[in-house]
Amino acid sequence: MPKDGSELKLDEPELTLDGLGIPMWLTLELTYRCPLQCPWCSNPLDFDKFKDELTTEEWKKVLREGRKMGALQLGFTGGEPMLRNDLEELVAYSEELGYYTNLITSGVGLTPERLQALKEAGLKQIQLSVQSSNKELSRKLVGVDVFETKMAVFEDIKAQGFPMVLNIPICKQNIGETREMLEMAERLEVEYIEFANVQYYNWAMLNRDEFLPSIEQINEAEAIVKEFRERLGNKMQIYFVIPDYFDDRPKACMNGWGSIHLTIGPNGDALPCQEARVIKGLEFPNVRDEPLDSIWNNSSVFNAYRGDDWMKEPCKSCDEKEEDHGGCRCQAYLLTGDAANTDPVCSKSPLHEIVETCVSNAVNPRRVEKPIVFRKKGAITTDFL
């Protein structure tokens, strides 16, 4: 599941074009390098080992092959995609091929010059991440001083005529700022704002107990969102995605494994979702070795959890399996040790208490508090994983 929750809109049943077996959503993780140190980062824990990034020509081959298969929505993400100096060239090429191009960025490196070049290349949308409405909390959350850069980039994006899209990762430390962030968005005339509660994989999983908000905090934030929605109507679209740990049904993750989403990592690994590497034992096919359509259609990884033949009980006989596809395979693996188990977020899962324990532990006053681990090289060792 991507860190930004950006696929959610595409996952609404009325908007999906499923049944055709086409990877309509292609996500390119151009690099795992990033100037920020966000402790909820969706990148792998050993991100610094992915130095062998695809070349411009290799990315172009991926783009051609994807479009030939019918991919439509294209996300440039990372790491920080602005660190690739061929981004403008790749955007122009994608537009030529007929993609709808989206850029997911921290804003760092998005100078007015590059922004103009991206506009000229045909880029359609920029999703800017913001973590707080104040400089100090922003620095504490991402490990570096970027708040003012983000605000300046925001004005530049607006000046270029892009739609204004803000993405705010939400955790216990900033959920209390929901009102201030909405006020800021209103002042900045934001058109779309998404409060994306942090999803617990990779770096976020390391920090989960410190990040999980309480149900009271979530309810309060939702009430504020409702108030703004009623007052602002169509002027600002506000999305608020609650952390699935608090739900009693799992999310229809990726609209099903190998259904509409295809992610390519910096080194050319083809992934059914950005987190799929958390599942041990899967050998990911690489675009350097194999054509994309063969990877999508024939590889064992993409077929591993496609459809519902792989399901166990209670999913197998569940009348809701078409709706949520058993939830998230990565979450099932991380929390229960088997990716084919029911996502334990589901109250029908025999292991649902794992999730309930996490939720109650996060508000347990006797819990041992831990320092937050920032995403940076050397912060942890993955040698014994």
Added chain:
Amino acid sequence: MDSNIRSEDVVELAPMYLFRWEEPQQSHILLYPEGVVKLNETGAEIIKYCDGNHSAEEIITTLNAIYTIDVSESVYKFLEVSYAKGWIRIKA
């Protein structure tokens, strides 16, 4: 349903929306930030005329000339739904 579009209103696609034929889907689609809508044949016929040059009334007249039955009401409904979903807007 709320009624937002008057018959004399000229309608156009919302900014950032693209309307086109998509060969692999064998249908017309609408593309917008992070989303895709596949249109059926009638929907596509209607959206085709939401180009900033036609009023709702003109679109209804045009569609009625194409189809053998009176489609006024369903065309109007489709325009209202498209407006509510943010696909089209009323040209200023």
